Amino acid sequence: MNADRTRATTDRRLLDSDDARLAAGNTLSDVQQPAYDLPALVAGSLSAAHRTVLDLGCGDGAHLRRLRSERPEAVTIGVDSELGALEDLPPPVLCASAAQLPIKAASVDAVLAVHTLHHLPDIDTALAEVVRVLDPNGILIASTSAEDDRRELDDLWQAAAADVLGTEQGPRRTRPSDHFPLEAGTARLREYFAEVTVQELAGSITVEDPAPVVEHLGSYRVWAAQTGVPFDETVHRARERLDAAIASAGAFTITTRQGIIRAEDPGGGD
Template sequence: MTELSPAHDAAVTDRGRLAGSAYNDDRYLAALQSLYRWQTPRYDLPGMVGKQLSAIRRLVVDVGCGNGKFIKRLRQDRPDLSLLGLDIAAGILADVPGPVAVADASRLPLATASADAALALHMLYHVPDIAQTVKELSRVVTGEGPVIVSTNSERDKAELNDLWVRAAGDVLGVARGPSRISLSARFSLEKAPAFLGKEFSRVETIELPGTITVRDPEPVVAHMASYRAWADLDARLLGIAAAPEVPLVRKRLALLRGDPIEEPKSGTPPGRGWQPRADPNPGFGAHWLQTVVSPPAAKCREQRSPRL
């Protein structure tokens, strides 16, 4: 298990950083989500969530709904459901179909047992007190209602961290620099069952392994740029004034493939100077976790499903 520093935890959970920079709109979140377009096999994540909710007929609350990707799909596929989106960042809710509200996940503005199901998708690693937030999810959902949670494995897209480390090394003039900040490490696939098992009697873990293969650097560059809200922390780890810039990451990506590096000319859109070869870029391993927990109880019995 990865050992995390207090500075790391503070940065990943800082409300001002989350609401004011990382998720004040959906630009960075959309970049994180878009990388999975190149994943093999492809998983219809909103569809999988909808299937888990097939028996639900009333209120579903999406805690940390972000740009509303799952709410939008559920409104399309399940118009019979009542949906409520909650997020800590007001800006990212602008294009989410209502009702929506700004709320703290550790103090949900809902009555006990008022929701038939809850979603907490790729967000529990951002809350300061994970255990308290899991209690809140348990509190607001009816006794037999499912809670669907998602996160990443600690092994997720390790190649991207390697790319960052090499780009950081380029800044420092060494072979390898420090790792970038890991957003999901506080609540990873490996740690999730222990957190959830304290409040729920059954935890079913579904691992969705895959490989992301890109032939152009831009999806990777956009993904790296989405970490800009935490660039000051990365810079402090590097001991420099600023973290590696996007062009440096693009250069390093080309070097890893052995491609010729050509600087874009003035006025040329970013990435036009990167000439990919016919063979694909090395793939990035991706692991997405969907955890279904139900019903509330004092003791956990973890059940792992077969790999999909």
Template sequence: MTDPSAAHDAAVTDRTRLVGSAYNGDRDLAARQSLYRWQTPRYDLPGLVAERLGDVRGSVVDIGCGNGKFIQRLRQDRPDLSLLGLDIAPGIIAGVPGPVAVADATRLPLATRSMDAALALHMLYHVSDIPQAVEELARVITRGGVVIASTNSDRDKAELDDLWQRAAGDVLGTGRGPARISLSARFSLEKAPALLGERFRRVEVIELPGTITVHEPGPVIAHMASYRAWADQHEVPFDATIDRARTLVADHIARDGTYRITCLGGILVCRP
């Protein structure tokens, strides 16, 4: 029998899938990002990162920069910094104003100690060789430099995992259906300090707990549907499960007035 978690790990890091489907544009990433509009407290993540870069002067690289949410904000708030965005997916950086380039976190096209800071935000869980990427982050920053990573807890949005299993069970006609894929599991907030601690002397963890409250299913279902690149990993028809989840959330809202999701993300600030 195949181990579903090993298959999920392989799919989360599968380069063809990342480049060709998950991040060939920013539709799905934007759907995931926009769910946080309904979160309390509302964290200004780019602002928090900018704050942590307060004493940094010089060059900053954003690795796995995606649709440029962070570098675009930094370009605005910190015009003094020289900012570079790197990502393996040409499709997702196509709309991000330069300088940006295609590059892999495990083989950075950057000289040793050439960067004053490096960002790896919600991306290390997609890298198949995480220790090698951590090695690269440590290599490219200066001795007094800083690396800022971010990810989600294993407990993040547990209600959505439960919703998926209930919806999948209804579609399959079996009580609870199979678990959905977890993107951050390989580099969760619980695992990240040890992985980063291999190369960084100080790793500060800033937890960002919150609650998302919606009054209609749309934003939650858009977030769930943003996993479509991994639809084949679920042993249940993806669209039918999404439709069923929409009905379950709508029923919940009709009953209780709102639907709530508990979130736990975090930022890791690492120094050599």
């Protein structure tokens, strides 16, 4: 992966700079079937033995607050590299890099990395740190998207971009999870943990009105600028393609596939 592509998949200043992108993404997620309560699934992966929990890359604390509510008996520590994200969160929180955690070795029962690992510029260093701070009986719970998650959206964007550019195929959109997709990420964790299992979260999004999809495509403005794709023209062409697809089939369906990865026995990997 080249430097520009790596930066695009890990730099949260790029990923999170467009509030409309986040809102549009939630619009599509709201109509996904089945609907998965990811914070609840993550909390349910913990047992009573997990008394000290590290929420790595906690951001604004949405998952952290939920976990503290559902597991009040545990000491849950929020960790993020951006101080601003932690300002409104009650302690304990730490402003620290995942590559250098100010935590004693073997002192944590569980580490959570909910859609976090793909943001990190050096995943292997971070995983080595996770293994260091985890108790020998500890667990890492991570989540990420599969390579083919929402592939219909990528296909739509590429086809619309190709029409606008007059090329056979438009550029593929860079996605944050490309840096740590479900399949490759699972294999990577087996280098650090002896036991790794996956709970796959598959579903679909079906729309009869193109508006939610067009709103979601608004999140691609940064990617379009990076790849030289005329943004407004491409979104307009995508809308035309959506109208045609819905008129023909009655709906436009997007398949979704994410997963929760449980990694146990730290330090016992391949």
